[in-house]
Amino acid sequence: MAELLKPLVNSKLQLNNRLVLPPMATAKCEDDGKVTQEILDYYDEKSKGGYISLIIIEHSFIEKQGKAHKGQLSIANDNLIEDLKKLSNIIHKNGSKAIMQINHAGSLAKSSVTGCEIVGPSAIMHPRNSELPKELTKEDIKVIISNFRNAARRVKNAGFDGVEIHSAHGYLLNEFYSPITNKRSDEYGGDIFGRIKLHLEIIRAIRDEVGKDFPILLRLGACDYTDGGNTIDDCKAAVVEFQKSGVDIIDISGGLLGYIIPGVKTQGYFSNVTEEVKKNVSIPVILTGGITDAEEAEKLLKSGKADLIGVGRAILKDSLWSKKAIESLK
Numbered sequence: 016m017a018e019l020l021k022p023l024v025n026s027k028l029q030l031n032n033r034l035v036l037p038p039m040a041t042a043k044c045e046d047d048g049k050v051t052q053e054i055l056d057y058y059d060e061k062s063k064g065g066y067i068s069l070i071i072i073e074h075s076f077i078e079k080q081g082k083a084h085k086g087q088l089s090i091a092n093d094n095l096i097e098d099l100k101k102l103s104n105i106i107h108k109n110g111s112k113a114i115m116q117i118n119h120a121g122s123l124a125k126s127s128v129t130g131c132e133i134v135g136p137s138a139i140m141h142p143r144n145s146e147l148p149k150e151l152t153k154e155d156i157k158v159i160i161s162n163f164r165n166a167a168r169r170v171k172n173a174g175f176d177g178v179e180i181h182s183a184h185g186y187l188l189n190e191f192y193s194p195i196t197n198k199r200s201d202e203y204g205g206d207i208f209g210r211i212k213l214h215l216e217i218i219r220a221i222r223d224e225v226g227k228d229f230p231i232l233l234r235l236g237a238c239d240y241t242d243g244g245n246t247i248d249d250c251k252a253a254v255v256e257f258q259k260s261g262v263d264i265i266d267i268s269g270g271l272l273g274y275i276i277p278g279v280k281t282q283g284y285f286s287n288v289t290e291e292v293k294k295n296v297s298i299p300v301i302l303t304g305g306i307t308d309a310e311e312a313e314k315l316l317k318s319g320k321a322d323l324i325g326v327g328r329a330i331l332k333d334s335l336w337s338k339k340a341i342e343s344l345k
């Protein structure tokens with residue numbers, strides 16, 4: 016049997032095959048982040064046929080200050096849960112599992128969108144923004160942990176199969192993780208263990224809230240691919256701690272520069288990272304980035320580079336990609 020078709024059984028999250036739709040922001044929500052018919056139709060179309068075993072919904076903001084852009088999905092209020100149930104239902108009806116990704120945009124947010132002050136680990140300009148953030152106090156950090164916790168509770172109550180913490184692409188948790196944006200002198204800064212202290216507190220708070228059986232995924236912007244940024248060694252140390260604290264699946268992507276590696280176009284361009292991560296943890300690892308052919312996905316799985324394969328833009332362009340890919344391997 017082809018690797019992509021094999022079920023994932025040795026995991027808290029059981030899956031029919033190894034194909035994942037990674038989170039991709041559609042900006043199809045209402046101003047307050049409520050689900051619209053358009054977004055329901057979009058996920059219905061993408062999950063039709065159940066060929067993708069796991070759909071990770073685009074990032075949703077845990078609080079107004081952490082909203083990344085207009086039209087973004089919200090997980091910031093209990094009154095959103097009923098409509099979010101429609102989203103998990105549609106995906107389940109099509110035969111896939113559904114995860115929500117929860118996020119705080121940190122110093123990548125824009126005050127013109129949030130109507131709030133911009134915040135980050137340190138008062139340092141984000142390389143991809145032009146507003147100087149305020150440095151978060153320890154009191155502010157407590158509120159953020161509690162907002163992540165409440166967001167995860169809502170995800171569970173809305174019928175999703177798990178929650179993904181977003182710590183990639185330059186958003187708040189990535190900013191704490193990266194030495195470029197985190198210059199704190201307290202316990203939330205310094206070496207890699209200081210720079211992931213907030214992550215570990217959030218993971219434990221979520222675990223406490225959702226119980227031991229609810230899957231927690233973490234998307235890590237492993238390396239920054241820029242001078243002074245995170246390297247594979249930081250990532251290796253971090254993922255060990257994430258697993259110890261209760262993360263069930265590690266989802267690898269890029270750091271401050273986003274989901275690409277500048278100038279690199281190979282299919283599975285983060286595979287050297289996922290390969291190293293797999294040597295350091297026993298939980299499943301998702302590899303996403305540049306994959307457009309089922310055969311390439313197959314090769315990456317066969318050579319042990321990852322346990323699950325994310326295909327984003329190819330499926331964004333062609334909703335039948337998953338059907339064709341899965342059927343070509345049968």
Ligand SMILES: Cc1cc2nc3c(=O)[nH]c(=O)nc-3n(C[C@H](O)[C@H](O)[C@H](O)COP(=O)(O)O)c2cc1C
Nearest residue numbers: 037038039040073074274303304305306326327328
């Ligand atoms: C339009 C668009 C929106 C995206 N939104 C998110 C997001 O909300 N959260 C996230 O973690 N990654 C997001 N990504 C990154 C994708 O999940 C994925 O990592 C990236 O597209 C690379 O994979 P691919 O080459 O298969 O497309 C987005 C990518 C695109 C193209």
